[in-house]
Each structure stands twice: as C-alpha cells, then as structure tokens.
Amino acid sequence: MAQTLTETAGSLEAMTPVPYAVTAKRQDTYDTWTLELEPVDSAPIVPGPGQFNMLYAFGVGEVPISNAGNFESDERLVHTIRAVGAVTKALCAAEVGTVIGVRGPFGNTWPIVEAKGNDVVFVAGGIGLPPLRPAIYHVLKNRKDYGRFALLYGARTPSDLVFLDEVKSWQCDYDVDLDITVDAGDTDWKGKVGLVTKLIPPAQFDADDAKAFVVGPEIMMKFVAQELINRDVPAEAINVSMERTMRCGVGLCGHCQIGPTLVCRDGACYTWDEVESLIAVKEL
Amino acid sequence: MKTLDAVIAESPVFAGLTQEQLEFIVGCAQNVHFDAGQKIASAGDPADVFYLIRMGEVALDLEVPNKKAVRIDTAEAGQPLGFSWLIPPYEWKYDVTATELVRAVAFDGACLRGKCDADPVLGYALLTRFAQVLAGRLQATRFRLLDFYGTDSH
Numbered sequence: 427m428a429q430t431l432t433e434t435a436g437s438l439e440a441m442t443p444v445p446y447a448v449t450a451k452r453q454d455t456y457d458t459w460t461l462e463l464e465p466v467d468s469a470p471i472v473p474g475p476g477q478f479n480m481l482y483a484f485g486v487g488e489v490p491i492s493n494a495g496n497f498e499s500d501e502r503l504v505h506t507i508r509a510v511g512a513v514t515k516a517l518c519a520a521e522v523g524t525v526i527g528v529r530g531p532f533g534n535t536w537p538i539v540e541a542k543g544n545d546v547v548f549v550a551g552g553i554g555l556p557p558l559r560p561a562i563y564h565v566l567k568n569r570k571d572y573g574r575f576a577l578l579y580g581a582r583t584p585s586d587l588v589f590l591d592e593v594k595s596w597q598c599d600y601d602v603d604l605d606i607t608v609d610a611g612d613t614d615w616k617g618k619v620g621l622v623t624k625l626i627p628p629a630q631f632d633a634d635d636a637k638a639f640v641v642g643p644e645i646m647m648k649f650v651a652q653e654l655i656n657r658d659v660p661a662e663a664i665n666v667s668m669e670r671t672m673r674c675g676v677g678l679c680g681h682c683q684i685g686p687t688l689v690c691r692d693g694a695c696y697t698w699d700e701v702e703s704l705i706a707v708k709e710l
Numbered sequence: 711m712k713t714l715d716a717v718i719a720e721s722p723v724f725a726g727l728t729q730e731q732l733e734f735i736v737g738c739a740q741n742v743h744f745d746a747g748q749k750i751a752s753a754g755d756p757a758d759v760f761y762l763i764r765m766g767e768v769a770l771d772l773e774v775p776n777k778k779a780v781r782i783d784t785a786e787a788g789q790p791l792g793f794s795w796l797i798p799p800y801e802w803k804y805d806v807t808a809t810e811l812v813r814a815v816a817f818d819g820a821c822l823r824g825k826c827d828a829d830p831v832l833g834y835a836l837l838t839r840f841a842q843v844l845a846g847r848l849q850a851t852r853f854r855l856l857d858f859y860g861t862d863s864h
Contacts, residue, residue: 552859611781619784646858
C-alpha cells in the first residue's frame, strides 16, 4: 500500500532526509541514469504509481524525482534521472555505495486501479516514460483486467529513448500496441519521425472507454490532450502529471503553486479538465 | 477490397469535393506499391506525381553534405505524400523511400495541374486542401523547433 508524507506537513518526518545507499546504477542514455536505492538503516519507503520523492545530493541540493519502479514487488526505490543541473548531475555521478538523502513519498497516485475494465493509453514524452512505469507494471501484472493497451512514446532523437528493450518486450509479451516516434532521426532509425501527437489518431483504443495517462513537458501534454480530445476522449479521462518546482513536498513553501493548487500536495497527477485552464494562463 | 473511387472519396484530403471533381481525380489515379527500401522519389526529381498512402510507411530524408542523411519526417497510412506537384518549380524536395511494403494511390500531378488551371473551382478546392496539409506540416515543424522534450535545470 502506497504511503504519502504530504499530509504530515510540518512534521520532522516529512522534512528530514532518510539515508539511502545507491545499490545499482545503469546508464540509460548519454545524459540519463537509473539509480536503485535501499535504506541504510530504516524501513523502506513504498511509493505508489505517480508519486515522487525528494532526492538530496548532500552538499549540493535536493530535487523532486518521480518513482520509476514496480511499487507492487520491489522494495528498492528506482529513480531515473536526467543530468541537466547541479543536483541531477551530482545524483547521476553517485556511484554504487554512495549515500544520498530521500524524503517521501509525496503527492497523489495515478488512478490506475480505477481504470480497471477500460482501455488504457499511455503517452510518454522524453523522460516522461519512467514516471509511467509503475502504472504500466500494474496493468501488465493485471493484464486481463484491462482492455486494449496503447503505449505511445516520443523523444527528441533515437538516442534519447529510455528503456527501449523493456518497452519492446512489453509489446511482445503483453499485447501492447506500441508506437514510437522521434523528432529527428538518421537513416539508421527504422521507426517514425514526427511529433508524438501523430501517434494518437491511428492508436488502437476505444475513445469512449479509454483512460489516458500522459507524462512529458507541459507543452507536449497540452497538444497530446488536444489530440486525445479530437478522438473524443473526455477531458476527465485524460490524466497528466504536472512537473513544477517542488521544494518542500508538503504544500508549505508554495514553490509549486499553479493558481489554486499546489502540485506537491494536490498532484502531481491531475485530470486534464482540472488543469487545462491553468496551463492556458500566461506566465502562471 | 475497396475500389479506387471509395479510397479517394473517403480520404480526408479529398473530403467535400463534388462527385464530378472526384471522378476526374479518380481518372488521374492508379494503385501502386513499393517494396521495403525502394526509392519513391529523389530530391530534385520532377514532381509530376503525388501519393495517398494506403498501407505502410515512407521516410523523407534530407542529404547533408559531409554528414549522414537526416530523416526529417515519416508519412504513414492515410496521409498524402508530396505537395511539390502543386508548387513551382514542381520538384521533390526530399529523398523519399519506402521503409516497409507500401501500397498507395498515385496521382498524375501534371495532369491535375493542367485541370486546375482550366477549372479554377477545382484548383481552389485542391489548393485549400493541400494548404491544410502544408499548414499541419508547418505547425509540426514549429512545435519541433520548440524542443518539446527540452531539459529543466535542477
């Protein structure tokens, strides 16, 4: 059962990083690594699908990173991190045995159990695939409980695609309608080229009966949501994960505020009808 | 199996045309197929034909001097391929290759151009439809310039 520390705002537990050791590390792309973490001397954190942890590179800083592991069978924390700033570069440079701080889990979860009986459509952009993995694992484990399963994945280039072997194995083993596109390829790339939105019209799912889960940059989610709505998927059936600057994780600091909502407390998972009007506000 | 008439009439790019206009367009069309790896057009070739892809996928590649060719787009089933037949100097802008078995409808663009000149109503109808295709491509290109998957800086 997933925990959340979000409701313990102000408590010592919510604000104190717990020491975790890096027990495995894998380079996914030229700038992205996946870390597996185990607690040094405490009970393991059990994040649910869609939740995030605050990872603390001691002496450098703290960042929110989505859970990317299998919450139902794995007691290790799995986080996929792109090295783009000082903190993420420090985390990606952590070798096996390095101790980092972890606070969490924070935020709400994907309504993946509630989607039982529906077709499910996962749309991932760039490094948006890892935050979807826990929900995907749940569907794969309970495959018969769900209808058609479409996974649509877009990235900047072929070398930016993460977990490609794993994704292809899902296609074969679990009857997943997998479609991948990149913004730019070369002649060695055998897949599609173009925006991830082009994958939506031909995807195999029943719009009246589908639940969509979308993770990527907000601009991508906006156009993906529009394309899903063009296929008559209701806005309330489109789930997105908002990525704002989370700091405290418990709704106190206000860094992640969008209009009336605090992403760390009320999200990061929202339905499109909840956030569409907020995303439309300039500079919000 | 659908007839050529039905395939063309049901294509969004020809939606809303009159029966007479559709019949003329069907008269300029034929079914074709390309094997995987087969070159469909080369940049600089006369663009006297365009296609409606019925099955399969084609790649549009741009040769870059001293570098590997860049794959700038792919077109899949249901999409029109080629608009240079409508715009001077009527030359293909990219190398076009079938990446898998492709079945398509080929249209005699040179013939249609002549008909469009002689029949401005048909010309306007086709131009507005292909303008939508062009606008969609332009918008997609602009979105790609936005770098959808760009990085944050934590």
